[in-house]
Every structure is written in structure tokens, then in C-alpha cells.
Amino acid sequence: MRAIVFHEYGGAPQLVERPAPTPGPREVLVRVRATSVNPIDWKQVDGTYRPILTARFPFVPGYDLAGEVAALGPGVTEFSVGQRVHTRLSGQAGGANAELVCAGLDVVCAMPEGMDFAQAAGLPLVGLTALQGLRDGCKLPLEGATERVLVIGASGGVGHVAVQLAKAASAHVTGVCSAKNVDLVRRLGADAVVDYTKPDPWRDVAPFDVVLDAVGGSPSQHLPRLSPRGRYASCVPGPAVFLRQALNVFSGRTVAPVLMKPNAKDLAVLDAFVTQRRLEVVIDSTYPPERLADAWARSRSGRAAGKIVIDWS
Ligand SMILES: NC(=O)c1ccc[n+]([C@@H]2O[C@H](COP(=O)([O-])OP(=O)(O)OC[C@H]3O[C@@H](n4cnc5c(N)ncnc54)[C@H](OP(=O)(O)O)[C@@H]3O)[C@@H](O)[C@H]2O)c1
Known part of the structure; x- marks a missing residue:
């Protein structure tokens, strides 16, 4: 072979x-x-x-x-x-x-x-990361979610699945991407898009309950965008993420690293979304x-x- x-x-x-x-x-x-x-x-x-x-x-x-x-x-x-x-x-x-x-x-x-x-x-790899990042890292329920969710890197492998999973959960979803990917991210279900290539892209953007970061910013960059009990999870966790995670007990806002664990049970969850045509x-x-x-x-x-x-x- x-x-x-x-x-x-x-x-x-x-x-x-x-x-x-x-x-x-x-x-x-x-x-x-x-x-x-x-x-x-x-x-x-x-x-x-x-x-x-x-x-x-x-x-x-x-x-x-x-x-x-x-x-x-x-x-x-x-x-x-x-x-x-x-x-x-x-x-x-x-x-x-x-x-x-x-x-x-x-x-x-x-x-x-x-x-x-x-x-x-x-x-598999990006789907498991998006699922575990939202469900476990950000404590987003997979059904009946009322949260405002921000997906950073919404057009990438992890991000484009995360947008669809958060939307399927009924959350209000904002995707961060560049101008060329705005139509794609909207087609996947995002209610709003932040074009990070625009000047001052965060002006007038309300706080989020959940931020899933598939690009690799720092907690200090994203914590100000969280609501008082908001959850930030990073798929590209550096030392700052682990350090800030240790301080979660002292703060309403939490930070978590996403460390994807492959398993057939979660892949079956993703497959069910595909079968129901809620995930492409x-x-x-x-x-x-x-x-x-x-x-x-x-x-x-x-x-x-x-x-x-x-x-x-
Ligand atoms: N911790 C884990 O278990 C785990 C698991 C999976 C992946 N990861 C990591 O997560 C990261 C993402 O993985 P991936 O497979 O999604 O990567 P990817 O598919 O290569 O991501 C590419 C996307 O990122 C977007 N992007 C780049 N810079 C951006 C920015 N500043 N703001 C918003 N979007 C931006 C690009 O959109 P534009 O062209 O529009 O900029 C592009 O669509 C990688 O570093 C990967 O190693 C970690």
C-alpha cells in the first residue's frame, strides 16, 4: 500500500x-x-x-x-x-x-x-473541537440555548462547525471573519458578523455570554467582550489561558483551554447533526x-x- x-x-x-x-x-x-x-x-x-x-x-x-x-x-x-x-x-x-x-x-x-x-x-477533528469547546469549555447547552455566542475564526475548520452547532442550539451567533468570508459565515447561520479587517470592528458590539476562540487571542483581549458571567474558551491555549484559568474561582467570567479528546460518542453526536441537515x-x-x-x-x-x-x- x-x-x-x-x-x-x-x-x-x-x-x-x-x-x-x-x-x-x-x-x-x-x-x-x-x-x-x-x-x-x-x-x-x-x-x-x-x-x-x-x-x-x-x-x-x-x-x-x-x-x-x-x-x-x-x-x-x-x-x-x-x-x-x-x-x-x-x-x-x-x-x-x-x-x-x-x-x-x-x-x-x-x-x-x-x-x-x-x-x-x-x-472529526474540527467537529470534536467545536463540540467540546462549546459544550464543555463554554458550558453552552446543545439545545434551547439563550446565550449570545461569539465564534472567532468563524470561516475556518473549527469555527465553521462551531457557528452551526451554536445556531442549532438556538443561540444568537456572531462570527468573526474577514470580508471575503462574510457570506459563507452568514449562510452557515450566523445572525451577525464582525469583519475583523474593518477599522474599529468592535464598535457597538454588545457583550457575549460565550466566546469560542479558534484563532488564538489572549484572555485579556477577549474578557472585556464577555458578559459578567461569560465563558471564554481557547482552541489555541497559550500560558496566559492556563494562568487565567487558575483564577476562575475569583471571577464571574471564566477561561478554559480546549484540548480536544477524540471519541466515537461525540463523533456520533456530530453525525446526528449531519443526518438532521443541521451541520455541513x-x-x-x-x-x-x-x-x-x-x-x-x-x-x-x-x-x-x-x-x-x-x-x-
Ligand atoms: N486545542 C485543540 O484541541 C485544537 C483542536 C483543533 C484545532 N486547534 C487549533 O485551532 C486553530 C484553528 O484550527 P482550524 O482547523 O480551524 O484552522 P484553519 O481552518 O486553518 O483556520 C483558518 C481560518 O482562520 C481564519 N482567521 C485567520 N485569522 C483570523 C482572525 N484574526 N480573525 C478571524 N478569523 C481568522 C481565516 O479566515 P480569513 O481568511 O477570513 O482570515 C480562515 O478561514 C489552529 O491553531 C489549530 O491548531 C486546536
Whole structure:
């Protein structure tokens, strides 16, 4: 089978032949049809976050994939060969960008009816982050929400799912994006948009009960935008977020880091939103495996609207 392999930090991707893996107990072997790019993929190979996030070489990058079950590990009865599945692989070992990949039952879900492989590969990591960020980090109820929600980075992978989940929860949603993405963010359900490229974009904007930050500002920047018992969660938490979190007991306003935990239960929650047509995955662009470097360049640009997909079909 073919796989994309890196041999050193900062190295170039190589598409090579490797032996196919064998699924173990509580695993399925997936014939991969699509993977999606997340910033963690290239940050891991760049070595940006060593030693917290290391890469073991030779290293196959990527965490999100969709495909068909090709074989079952010993004792697996929950899936059948040929079934369409998707996952955010567990752990920090990458491994998605190959033709055949083993995935644990704790993180795999059957794909929703009508969803294509590109969208199914695009959903897991960003969807889980948006869901856990809003529900757990910001304590937003998934139904009957009355909160005013601000999503920073509303056109990106995490943000465009967060806008839709907050809207599905009945919250009043404001998305922050640049002028070129205003129509997209409104189409996804935002009630209001802040165009951060405009001069003085925050003038006349009322406080928010919930702020989900998928860009990486600081608590001091965003706490003034919160209502007295408002909740701010950052998907790009630096030391300031952890320090301010320690002070939550002294303040009505709270700060939380979002540290996404892959699991099949939450992916099934997201899949239900897709089935109910309350959540769509926007595709920014699609590349063949041979052009992984170009796909990563697009991701590094920080300008992707929705998800970047690698087509393995
Ligand atoms: N902690 C976790 O568990 C976790 C999980 C997932 C992701 N993350 C992190 O979260 C961040 C976002 O991930 P992602 O996949 O959503 O990234 P992404 O898809 O690459 O985000 C790109 C989007 O960000 C927007 N953007 C850039 N600067 C902005 C700004 N100043 N204000 C508003 N929007 C801005 C861009 O819109 P414009 O072109 O309009 O500027 C673009 O649509 C990354 O740093 C990623 O590593 C963390």
C-alpha cells in the first residue's frame, strides 16, 4: 500500500510503498478514501511543539480519515466489511495518510447516510473541537440555548462547525471573519458578523455570554467582550489561558483551554447533526496525496475557508 512518510522534522513528504497493517483486537482496517488536513499535522512535523507533541520517524502524518472497512480485528462485531466509516485517530501518532489504516473502535463511527468521503474526513477533528469547546469549555447547552455566542475564526475548520452547532442550539451567533468570508459565515447561520479587517470592528458590539476562540487571542483581549458571567474558551491555549484559568474561582467570567479528546460518542453526536441537515462540512480545496506539501501550504496560509482534503480514492 502507499503511504506518505516523513523521515525528519522539517523534511519533505515522500509517497512510498509499505506493508499493509493488520488490525488488532477492537480495531478495524480502513481502506482510506479521503483524509483532511489540520494545523496539528504540519505543526507536528515541523517540531513546533516538541516535546509535548513529538513525531516518531518514519512518520505518517494526519489524524482524520474516511473510507470503507477492509477487515475486522479479532472479535469485532460492531462493523462489517465494506461499511463506510470515519474517525479522528486516537493518540498523537498520526497515521491517517495511507491507503490502509487501523483505527480503534473507541474513535470510529459509521458515516452518516448521504455524506461523501471528503466531508466525512473533514468533520472529526474540527467537529470534536467545536463540540467540546462549546459544550464543555463554554458550558453552552446543545439545545434551547439563550446565550449570545461569539465564534472567532468563524470561516475556518473549527469555527465553521462551531457557528452551526451554536445556531442549532438556538443561540444568537456572531462570527468573526474577514470580508471575503462574510457570506459563507452568514449562510452557515450566523445572525451577525464582525469583519475583523474593518477599522474599529468592535464598535457597538454588545457583550457575549460565550466566546469560542479558534484563532488564538489572549484572555485579556477577549474578557472585556464577555458578559459578567461569560465563558471564554481557547482552541489555541497559550500560558496566559492556563494562568487565567487558575483564577476562575475569583471571577464571574471564566477561561478554559480546549484540548480536544477524540471519541466515537461525540463523533456520533456530530453525525446526528449531519443526518438532521443541521451541520455541513465546507470543503476549501482538494489535493491528491502527491501534493500534500501544497495542501499543507494552503493550511499554513491561515486562509482556508472550511476543510482541506486529500483525495485517496
Ligand atoms: N486545542 C485543540 O484541541 C485544537 C483542536 C483543533 C484545532 N486547534 C487549533 O485551532 C486553530 C484553528 O484550527 P482550524 O482547523 O480551524 O484552522 P484553519 O481552518 O486553518 O483556520 C483558518 C481560518 O482562520 C481564519 N482567521 C485567520 N485569522 C483570523 C482572525 N484574526 N480573525 C478571524 N478569523 C481568522 C481565516 O479566515 P480569513 O481568511 O477570513 O482570515 C480562515 O478561514 C489552529 O491553531 C489549530 O491548531 C486546536
